[in-house]
Amino acid sequence: MSHNLLVLQSDFGLVDGAVSAMIGVALQEEPTLVIHHLTHDITPYNIFEGSYRLFQTVEYWPEGTTFVSVVDPGVGSSRKSVVALTQKNQYIVTPDNGTLSYIKKHVGIKAVREISEVKNRRDNTELSYTFHGRDVYAFTGAKLASGHISFEDVGPELSVDAIVELPVVETVLEDNLVRGAVDILDVRFGSLWTSITREEFYSLEPQFGDRYEVTIFNNDMLVYQNQVTYGKSFADVRIGQPLIYINSLYRVGLAINQGSFAKAYNVGVGPQWHLEIKKIN
Structure with missing residues (x-):
């Protein structure tokens, strides 16, 4: 020790x-x-x-x-x-x-x-x-x-x-989508780190290069909706383009290559920030 x-x-x-x-x-x-x-x-x-x-x-x-x-x-x-x-x-x-x-x-x-x-x-x-x-x-x-x-x-x-525990947002899994929350920011770079684990996201059987419809709500207010590519790392998309990736803690992250996702769309953190990732058929 x-x-x-x-x-x-x-x-x-x-x-x-x-x-x-x-x-x-x-x-x-x-x-x-x-x-x-x-x-x-x-x-x-x-x-x-x-x-x-x-x-x-x-x-x-x-x-x-x-x-x-x-x-x-x-x-x-x-x-x-x-x-x-x-x-x-x-x-x-x-x-x-x-x-x-x-x-x-x-x-x-x-x-x-x-x-x-x-x-x-x-x-x-x-x-x-x-x-x-x-x-x-x-x-x-x-x-x-x-x-x-x-x-x-x-x-x-x-x-x-x-001991006192904070309430946890449970991930919702359906056939073609996963739902969770924006837990925290990768502060300096403005990427969103979500509550959705790698295993949960893999229930959608993602392949690098696949596109997903990503929707973010603040309570019931729609803040963001767009098609986003799933990549291995930031360079898999052009500068300024959004990306779904798996972060260093094996959670789903959402980033803009060389930009701040949080600043670009005024996204905050906490259980009221709902996030949905939907397979595009």
């Missing part, structure tokens, strides 16, 4: 000292910790995005890595602070607010413990209610990553079944 690795994620951005304070707290606990960043550009308050980025990343890190994820719109409320032990023996330190949804579903969680804030909280921060990222999560994550506490020392065990 690889100890001493701490990976941080938040919606804090890097424009002020918040992330730096978390790093400082971790290094006060153990100066030899190796600290990395997953991202601090999670859309503010977007728990789903935090959950997805963990799922996108954790499998590429060694066993024993400790992740701290703080997307915490309910800070100071009754939501619990927890550490999850994944099936791959990594730790995720986070509020229990839905952040663990994708990890539970796609990676698996062996056990969850509630952070005992009496023991595992920085001294003299009891009256600060709005920066648990610094006072509870970075602190506990550093203690765990450095081996100063064991998983058992975190606090009382909770039922894995009882």
Whole structure:
């Protein structure tokens, strides 16, 4: 097991000292910790995005890595602070607010413990209610990553079944179409990453070069409808042309070669963004 690795994620951005304070707290606990960043550009308050980025990343890190994820719109409320032990023996330190949804579903969680804030909280921060990222999560994550506490020392065990999960959009499969949702963006490039898995899409028996009618609704409002080619990668269509492809997480993606699909059609993310891919006979 690889100890001493701490990976941080938040919606804090890097424009002020918040992330730096978390790093400082971790290094006060153990100066030899190796600290990395997953991202601090999670859309503010977007728990789903935090959950997805963990799922996108954790499998590429060694066993024993400790992740701290703080997307915490309910800070100071009754939501619990927890550490999850994944099936791959990594730790995720986070509020229990839905952040663990994708990890539970796609990676698996062996056990969850509630952070005992009496023991595992920085001294003299009891009256600060709005920066648990610094006072509870970075602190506990550093203690765990450095081996100063064991998983058992975190606090009382909770039922894995009882953790908060975000609602999931189920894929609808019919003879000639699949329906799902736009889960998230490949942010920098503006591609849409959908909830439809490779296996689900393959029920349509696609061949590279096939064309499909793609329809996107925001709730009931039609936002996009067009014929789109299924390709292996972006260069399979001309610059500016749309493409259906399988992304790095084996989900269906929708892109414009060297353009931003999200910007071009003002497409957002979330369960209300319905997407239908229909076989053209």
